[in-house]
Amino acid sequence: MSAVQSESTLESKLDTLECHFTWDLRSSRCELLRLKDQMLDFGLEGNVWLGPIYNLQGFIHLQLGLNEEANGFFTKAAEVYAEQDPWRVVTYGNLAWLHHYQDKEKESQHFVEKVDELLKENPPPFQDELHPEVYAEKAWTLMKFNKEKIQLAIDYFQRAIRMQPDHKEWRTSRVLALNYLNNCKENKPDAEVLEEMRHAREEDPDNLFLAAVLLKQRAKNGENVEEEVEELTRRIMENPVNSYNGFEPLLNLHEQVHSVDEAIGLAEEALRKFPEVRYIKKCAARCYKRKILFHKKGRLEQDLIQRALTLHKDLIGLYPESLKIKIDLPVILSKSANGQHEAEQMYQKLLEEDLEPLDKQMLYYCYANYLFFERMDDSRSIHFNIKATKIPEQSLYRDRSIKKLEMFGRRGHRTAKEFLKNLKSREDQHAIDHFQRAISKQPDNKEWRTSRVLALDNLNNSEENKPDTEVLEEMGHARKEDPDNFFFAAVLLTQRAKNGENVEEEVEELTRRIMENLVNSYNGFESLLNLHEQVHSVDEAIGLAEEALRKFPEVRYIKKCAARCYKKKILFHKKGRLEQDLIQRALTLHKDLIDLYPESLKMKIDLALILSKSANGQHEAEQMYQKLLEEDLEPLDKQMLYHYYANYLFFVQKNNSRSIHFNIRAAKIPEQSLYRDRSIKTLEKLARHGNRTAMEFLRNLKSREDQHDFQEIQEEATGWRRSRSPSNWRAVKD
Structure with a gap:
């Protein structure tokens, strides 16, 4: 077999592996940097997801070009499990891809063979299915990497649980994903999801994160949970140092059951005990931000605003890749005495940065809100919501900017109305462009050409009563x-x-x-x-x-x-x-x-x-x-x-x-x-x-x-x- 054929065979085998490199985990560089940063807040001691954490860190580091660090994380992931443990299927696959990227084809082939050997000696329990451990890691990874794939993650967890029903951690993760999905759609907890959460809580009593989320949902449902909140607070406050221990949902719970001031007091207490833990500082900063932005009566105390500013300035150094924290700082600054000028300067500095499209959308949307609420400048607010919407990438912030423009349109702002009308035409045009790209690659596909001209006709009909000559x-x-x-x-x-x-x-x-x-x-x-x-x-x-x-x-x-x-x-x-x-x-x-x-x-x-x-x-x-x-x-x-x-x-x-x-x-x-x-x-x-x-x-x-x-x-x-x-x-x- 020639070298070219050998390489081709290896690549085809790599594509069949179940690992991070074949799971369609796509993201921009800035998102990868932020996720890399956030994962430092994951608690490792006693964490049942330690192997998947190392694997995801390895994948992110490799995507960022940090090959040696990636190798270290993948090696750590392999060391978490015994030699023939099915969990190693994913890790060996990742190591095969790592060496392939480094042009070390012999080492890559070695790990491909290790996957084959592991699957031969320890095949999945059902034909045409993956190992339950692989489904579980795939589900967990999708939850952390891409919130838009939560439903797929839930499905993978369900498959894993069907094969190994005694795995309480998988059931807990599945109901947390269900709860997240339900919260995206409804304000009120779904009765079935709530019941599943109660059942998971009974089976996994030491999971304090789940306990806090469940109490929050029960409180939303009108239940009196104050005594349970007090007991849970005592347990979480013993060690609130990472994002797995439930500290952040506990603060949300206290804000819901008591007040934001109660949550601030709890965050400050945690900071006194663990002053150097950046995760606690981030949670405290969020509490102060909510206090300031939702304040209604009278003036805010300047000491409170200054404390919020201090925390946010610290966070910029602690989370250097977080654009959102940099955006939050001028929002809070604008609430301080004589702070609007400095806030405007900060925004202008951010607007001059060379940002990726998704970051630009977020910045334009947040700046538009600042202009609307703080500067009372409707026209510039509309301008920046339009700038966010013009960036074609689909995102939460683009959708929100469109909503704001619809709000302005309902109130008679012609600029917003005209833009939204043209936007629909452009998005129809976008579909036409996709057909055109497909046709350029397969020009003999008459069905695609027919569909494209039908789309053109539909676009023309939405704008004109009379058919366009060129379209005809x-x-x-x-x-x-x-x-x-x-x-x-x-x-x-x-x-x-x-x-x-x-x-x-x-x-x-x-x-x-x-x-x-x-x-x-x-x-x-x-x-x-x-x-x-x-x-x-x-x-x-x-x-x-x-x-x-x-x-x-x-x-x-x-x-x-x-x-x-x-x-x-x-x-x-x-x-x-x-x-x-x-x-x-x-x-x-x-x-x-x-x-x-x-x-x-x-x-x-x-x-x-x-x-x-x-x-x-x-x-x-x-x-x-x-x-x-x-x-x-x-x-x-x-x-x-x-x-x-x-x-x-x-x-x-x-x-x-x-x-x-x-x-x-x-x-x-x-x-x-x-x-x-x-x-x-x-x-x-x-x-x-x-x-x-x-x-x-x-x-x-x-x-x-x-x-x-x-x-x-x-x-x-x-x-x-x-x-x-x-x-x-x-x-x-x-």
Whole structure:
């Protein structure tokens, strides 16, 4: 075998190893440096995750080009376990990759063979599965390295536990991950997760971190936990020197059960006992920051601010890679007497640094908040939120900046509105660019080209009523290359008809071809009906739908398309009375659809709406609406129902006051949605016509949204959720 072949064989074997280098652990250099720094706070003595800690440290050091240090950590990881322990599968894999990166192919091959030997002598307990130890380390690593992969980590822990159910540490880590995931979605603890945490706590009574997190969740749930908090505090305060012992969640717990002052007192007590431990200093600094940022009444004592500043200045030296600590310092400085000028200078210095994109996003977002709250400068705040959003990398801070721009947009800031409108176009363009890159590598893939021009058409439709000439030309070219794509053919003919072309003969031919086999949403049937409605009439589309139903009476997709045609006919009918036979046919179709699509609330609402158009059907329609209003619906479903019921009350019942009432109910639900926006627009229209109820509600709504936005920004700015109302909120000026 030649040297080239040998190297190729080794590389293929390396790719099959289960280790950090094959787990898709990607991160920027700045994130790696921060994680390297944070891992120094991990307690090593008695830590059940000692091997995985050394392995992750080795991986990070190698990614940073620190080869000798990486080798030292991987060697330490191997020494944690016995020779044939399955935990060594990951470590040997890491050592094989380390030597490969160092061009030591012989040593690399040696560790590949050691993995093979270990797996041969100690195979996994189930075929086509990994060792439970490998699943556990993979899960733990994903939890620490990438919070976006928490659900995957939970799944890996579950597989490990299924094979070794007696491993309490794995169950504890899994429920902590579940709790983290639940906290990202809900404010209130999930009952099932809480029950799992209680069970894990009973099995793992010495895990003080879990104990603190569980008590915090129980307190959130309204339980009285003060006595247990006191006992846990005594135990944790005996040795609060690392991030595994539960000191930080204990401070959060004290803040929740008692006050932030209580948490500060506890942090200062720990600092007196362990003045040189940087982890305790970091926890203390966070308590002071929350105290300062959430302070409401009166002026803050300057001594308290000075103490916070001292701690944060110390932390910059202790955590040199942490940009967040450097950003927190000017925020606190701006609260001190005459500190705003120095805070602004610090921000300007940070803005001049050559940062990585994700760091820039964080800095721009935090500086935008500072400008908004401290400098009362809306326009510059919008400018820096826009700068954060313009950086294309997906991140928490980019999402938050978009939220802030949406807030400004709702309050009439044109710059924010215009930017968000263009942003959507750019993100659609981003998808098109991805298709273009794929096509450049595989130019013969006609399906990709078709999908790209459909995306182009969708982008053009969102900006213009009339088709773009260049897009139409591309669509025509793609149609020639992909002649059997009838969905695309129908869309193209619709656009050409919009452009004033006579396409009747082509419509007739396409209709014949589509009608031969129209049993799913990819064959272009719905687009064909829209095309017939545009070129001919809705009656023509109804006839076509009925013909399709006669050929395929059991296909629910066709029934849905037919029902939509009837609904359009009924809702947009203008002159004279509708034939009752037509209404009855629409009702029959919609009743069938409710059985065929049992989860669709929209179809139930449509049925009530059509029923109201039938002879003497209004009473039954009202009963249907009342039944729907009694259901326990999700917030977004409630918004949709209230909005449509308000329309029904306005247009059919001619009851303006009740219509306003239900539009208000839709608008009161805070979730952003199309139906909430429509109800607010309706109320704004009524307010412009002098309706006092609508005017008063919109005024109060703006005040509540101001307060909500203030709280949300404050919570996000500090990374800490608390239910507080601001005293210094101001109206956003246009």
